[in-house]
Amino acid sequence: MAKELKNFTKRADNYSQWYNELVVKADLAEQSAVRGCMVIKPYGYAIWEKMQHQLDKMFKETGHQNAYFPLLIPKSFLSREADHVEGFAKECAVVTHYRLKNDPDGNGVVVDPAAKLEEELIIRPTSETIIWNTYKNWIHSYRDLPILVNQWANVFRWEMRTRMFLRTAEFLWQEGHTAHATREEAEAEAIKMLNVYSDFAQNYMAVPVIKGVKTANERFAGALETYTIEAMMQDGKALQSGTSHFLGQNFAKAFDVTFMNKNNEPEYVWATSWGVSTRLMGALIMSHSDDNGLVLPPALAPIQVVIVPIYKNEEGRQAITEKVLPIVDEFRKRGISVKYDDADNRRPGFKFADYEVKGVPIRLAIGQRDLEEGTVEVMRRDTLEKETYPIEGIVEHVVAQLDDMQSALLKRALANREARTIEVNTYDEFKEKIEQGYFIMAHWDGTPETEERIKEETKATIRCIPFEGDNTPGVCMVTGKPSARRVLFARSY
Amino acid sequence: MAKELKNFTKRADNYSQWYNELVVKADLAEQSAVRGCMVIKPYGYAIWEKMQHQLDKMFKETGHQNAYFPLLIPKSFLSREADHVEGFAKECAVVTHYRLKNDPDGNGVVVDPAAKLEEELIIRPTSETIIWNTYKNWIHSYRDLPILVNQWANVFRWEMRTRMFLRTAEFLWQEGHTAHATREEAEAEAIKMLNVYSDFAQNYMAVPVIKGVKTANERFAGALETYTIEAMMQDGKALQSGTSHFLGQNFAKAFDVTFMNKNNEPEYVWATSWGVSTRLMGALIMSHSDDNGLVLPPALAPIQVVIVPIYKNEEGRQAITEKVLPIVDEFRKRGISVKYDDADNRRPGFKFADYEVKGVPIRLAIGQRDLEEGTVEVMRRDTLEKETYPIEGIVEHVVAQLDDMQSALLKRALANREARTIEVNTYDEFKEKIEQGYFIMAHWDGTPETEERIKEETKATIRCIPFEGDNTPGVCMVTGKPSARRVLFARSY
Numbered sequence: 001m002a003k004e005l006k007n008f009t010k011r012a013d014n015y016s017q018w019y020n021e022l023v024v025k026a027d028l029a030e031q032s033a034v035r036g037c038m039v040i041k042p043y044g045y046a047i048w049e050k051m052q053h054q055l056d057k058m059f060k061e062t063g064h065q066n067a068y069f070p071l072l073i074p075k076s077f078l079s080r081e082a083d084h085v086e087g088f089a090k091e092c093a094v095v096t097h098y099r100l101k102n103d104p105d106g107n108g109v110v111v112d113p114a115a116k117l118e119e120e121l122i123i124r125p126t127s128e129t130i131i132w133n134t135y136k137n138w139i140h141s142y143r144d145l146p147i148l149v150n151q152w153a154n155v156f157r158w159e160m161r162t163r164m165f166l167r168t169a170e171f172l173w174q175e176g177h178t179a180h181a182t183r184e185e186a187e188a189e190a191i192k193m194l195n196v197y198s199d200f201a202q203n204y205m206a207v208p209v210i211k212g213v214k215t216a217n218e219r220f221a222g223a224l225e226t227y228t229i230e231a232m233m234q235d236g237k238a239l240q241s242g243t244s245h246f247l248g249q250n251f252a253k254a255f256d257v258t259f260m261n262k263n264n265e266p267e268y269v270w271a272t273s274w275g276v277s278t279r280l281m282g283a284l285i286m287s288h289s290d291d292n293g294l295v296l297p298p299a300l301a302p303i304q305v306v307i308v309p310i311y312k313n314e315e316g317r318q319a320i321t322e323k324v325l326p327i328v329d330e331f332r333k334r335g336i337s338v339k340y341d342d343a344d345n346r347r348p349g350f351k352f353a354d355y356e357v358k359g360v361p362i363r364l365a366i367g368q369r370d371l372e373e374g375t376v377e378v379m380r381r382d383t384l385e386k387e388t389y390p391i392e393g394i395v396e397h398v399v400a401q402l403d404d405m406q407s408a409l410l411k412r413a414l415a416n417r418e419a420r421t422i423e424v425n426t427y428d429e430f431k432e433k434i435e436q437g438y439f440i441m442a443h444w445d446g447t448p449e450t451e452e453r454i455k456e457e458t459k460a461t462i463r464c465i466p467f468e469g470d471n472t473p474g475v476c477m478v479t480g481k482p483s484a485r486r487v488l489f490a491r492s493y
Numbered sequence: 494m495a496k497e498l499k500n501f502t503k504r505a506d507n508y509s510q511w512y513n514e515l516v517v518k519a520d521l522a523e524q525s526a527v528r529g530c531m532v533i534k535p536y537g538y539a540i541w542e543k544m545q546h547q548l549d550k551m552f553k554e555t556g557h558q559n560a561y562f563p564l565l566i567p568k569s570f571l572s573r574e575a576d577h578v579e580g581f582a583k584e585c586a587v588v589t590h591y592r593l594k595n596d597p598d599g600n601g602v603v604v605d606p607a608a609k610l611e612e613e614l615i616i617r618p619t620s621e622t623i624i625w626n627t628y629k630n631w632i633h634s635y636r637d638l639p640i641l642v643n644q645w646a647n648v649f650r651w652e653m654r655t656r657m658f659l660r661t662a663e664f665l666w667q668e669g670h671t672a673h674a675t676r677e678e679a680e681a682e683a684i685k686m687l688n689v690y691s692d693f694a695q696n697y698m699a700v701p702v703i704k705g706v707k708t709a710n711e712r713f714a715g716a717l718e719t720y721t722i723e724a725m726m727q728d729g730k731a732l733q734s735g736t737s738h739f740l741g742q743n744f745a746k747a748f749d750v751t752f753m754n755k756n757n758e759p760e761y762v763w764a765t766s767w768g769v770s771t772r773l774m775g776a777l778i779m780s781h782s783d784d785n786g787l788v789l790p791p792a793l794a795p796i797q798v799v800i801v802p803i804y805k806n807e808e809g810r811q812a813i814t815e816k817v818l819p820i821v822d823e824f825r826k827r828g829i830s831v832k833y834d835d836a837d838n839r840r841p842g843f844k845f846a847d848y849e850v851k852g853v854p855i856r857l858a859i860g861q862r863d864l865e866e867g868t869v870e871v872m873r874r875d876t877l878e879k880e881t882y883p884i885e886g887i888v889e890h891v892v893a894q895l896d897d898m899q900s901a902l903l904k905r906a907l908a909n910r911e912a913r914t915i916e917v918n919t920y921d922e923f924k925e926k927i928e929q930g931y932f933i934m935a936h937w938d939g940t941p942e943t944e945e946r947i948k949e950e951t952k953a954t955i956r957c958i959p960f961e962g963d964n965t966p967g968v969c970m971v972t973g974k975p976s977a978r979r980v981l982f983a984r985s986y
């Protein structure tokens with residue numbers, strides 16, 4: 001059984017299959033009976049809860065409040081902003097009826113044709129429209145601004161090809177929607193929240209990200225600018241991990257939301273929206289995990305330390321338990337989430353394999369000889385290295401190891417990204433390198449046409465125009481026309 | 494403006510209208526553009542978050558884990574359990590299509606008829622069916638049991654008459670779904686969670702509740718027993734505040750979920766489900782609030798203490814601020830959520846009225862003379878009593894007042910309920926008293942027919958057969974037939 005758990009496809013053999021198997025074997029999620037929708041299992045959800053908790057804290061620290069808006073959006077609302085409806089119409093789940101009835105032919109229940117809605121309702125693919133329709137009533141004067149609201153919610157986009165966490169029809173996310181009196185303030189808000197996402201990714205997920213702005217082609221439907229954080233997965237592909245949009249006055253105009261400024265003149269309100277989703281789970285899983293299973297950064301691990309006793313009989317178990325319980329207490333006092341697994345129905349070898357697959361950062365094992373010698377075996381999930389350590393002072397040691405592991409994971413992911421990020425100057429080299437899985441910094445002439453051609457020919461997209469890094473002008477690798485600076489190309493999830 | 498805020502309908506004049514106005518004026522929620530769906534505004538959502546946080550803690554302390562299941566349920570799943578579909582079919586929102594397209598006639602977007610689903614999907618009105626379809630794959634042996642899972646989610650029931658928080662088409666809730674090897678264990682779980690709800694209602698919401706079991710008529714669709722907590726609102730009507738269902742093997746049979754017991758024989762799994770929703774917000778609001786606005790128990794108040802400075806000029810404000818900031822710090826250290834409102838764009842009178850309407854438990858006001866005399870004015874929201882108190886020791890004093898207010902609210906609500914709970918022995922007296930708004934303990938012959946007749950003739954229902962209280966047998970007030978014990982009748986929300 002232990003062996004079976006570890007019987008993974010290897011990353012090198014088939015990265016995509018390795019990921020799919022890992023999600024299931026680590027008990028994070030599974031496919032549901034509803035096309036494209038997953039069940040997030042308790043262990044997976046516990047990780048998501050830790051993410052939510054930290055993000056929510058960061059949103060509140062930056063002055064945001066939570067609220068809740070309706071799940072269903074009148075179809076006509078979607079049409080108000082032209083780009084927006086263009087972007088989402090093709091993936092809308094549509095509610096057309098509000099009642100079932102017994103089938104007159106006796107085949108269970110059928111949709112009651114008499115209960116047809118006058119106007120169809122759309123399950124929110126995102127909430128700009130319903131929220132700006134609401135803000136219209138909240139905003140009259142500059143005194144009502146800014147509005148800094150966030151919502152934790154489920155959304156639905158009828159995607160044709162789905163993958164657990166990375167792209168599902170229903171997903172969980174947060175969507176911030178803010179309203180401002182000036183363009184400058186809204187732009188600053190969009191950048192501020194991108195920085196919150198980037199801090200979260202790096203300091204909690206241990207995932208380094210590249211911040212930048214999307215090209216017009218890749219913008220959110222209805223935005224003037226879309227800012228993004230892009231992370232590299234272990235196969236060299238990019239995962240867009242969070243976006244923050246400067247919406248200008250588009251939604252204010254679509255929903256006629258104006259305010260009286262300090263000079264008592266009406267003006268349209270400026271907007272942002274920003275979101276991260278359960279997709280972050282995908283980024284977390286793919287950034288750190290290995291051929292033995294999940295590797296979790298301590299900051300987001302539901303169980304940070306597991307202690308497994310190894311005993312021959314009940315007496316042996318009791319002796320170990322007596323020694324271990326005060327240690328468990330000490331961990332808890334330090335705010336470390338610890339599990340003492342003395343369950344009798346699974347053998348230590350099975351437990352070891354299971355916690356390894358589940359990515360528990362530190363495993364302590366303690367047997368009869370350890371008791372006698374006052375030692376404990378410590379295993380770190382990231383390095384898989386074992387050491388024997390004195391029981392005295394084990395808590396301090398483990399706390400230091402957790403800290404060390406958190407930064408080691410970030411460092412490793414950063415090193416991986418640096419090793420797979422290159423500058424390329426010719427389109428031929430680009431085509432060759434993109435096949436091998438690289439982040440490629442290359443010159444581009446700034447036109448959607450060239451961008452589109454590269455995408456068609458290589459499946460690579462411009463992930464972003466980075467905020468930082470080399471901004472020397474050059475010439476486009478494809479057309480030879482002038483380029484303002486190198487941009488980041490990659491294949492992506 | 495201050496006056497306008499307080500210009501409420503009085504409870505005595507029109508309790509129902511008072512409630513509707515209060516929800517809006519206290520900035521808790523508002524109607525949305527979608528029929529029957531509300532927008533929960535930041536202040537209302539902050540209260541719900543405090544409820545969620547505490548309940549979630551209590552669920553985890555009793556061994557439950559959170560997970561997430563799909564929003565949409567295949568229509569055929571609903572039909573599997575006969576009572577269940579009977580109970581929910583009439584209020585199902587039905588998704589029939591998955592795409593919009595541009596109207597060929599140029600009128601915005603229309604539903605794409607080519608994108609019709611083979612099987613319609615229902616927005617979950619509750620999740621037993623999709624969850625038990627999932628549990629089928631999780632449960633094989635007695636070793637896989639119990640499963641103790643909870644989900645925080647939105648659900649949708651197409652209600653014809655809606656009222657904010659009390660009955661909305663979409664609402665937020667938690668739904669626990671547990672699976673057990675034995676009938677006894679499942680029954681014990683259902684009761685355990687009812688007790689968790691009752692503890693929460695009494696100790697956090699300061700709402701006393703009567704625990705009991707529903708009659709067959711009032712059972713959850715698909716349950717063998719439904720346990721309930723019933724609270725009395727200030728108008729003497731009952732509000733069902735939480736239910737916990739013993740589902741027997743109904744859903745296991747409907748979804749063919751069996752396990753191998755210790756004797757290696759297959760058995761159907763035993764189930765419970767239990768839920769509380771944003772309806773609790775309605776219970777909270779209606780239990781304590783008065784003609785001046787919301788009254789919140791300190792344990793669930795987003796702002797527990799507000800401090801309002803009263804000053805003539807900037808210098809005066811600064812002098813007060815200097816005195817107040819260390820007090821604010823001290824409150825925070827004590828875990829008290831405090832707001833120092835020195836905003837310059839609203840006058841103190843307006844602030845007083847606003848915080849009163851919003852139910853902030855303690856208001857401190859401090860002016861020039863207070864500074865000189867080392868005092869502060871303290872107002873308690875429940876009693877509206879003001880006192881002048883020395884600034885020295887104010888934090889201790891306020892902490893004690895908050896504790897006192899928490900228990901005073903429960904006591905008051907309990908006294909209100911006791912004053913309006915009576916025993917009645919004749920149907921004539923019953924009809925008279927029910928008009929006046931009472932919880933009536935009366936004998937009933939145990940038949941659905943008599944229950945139905947009483948409901949039709951008086952609009953009163955049996956809220957529950959209480960676990961506690963007088964269980965002397967008697968005769969039914971309507972039919973004169975034997976009655977096992979008095980049951981609780983009331984009109985209800």
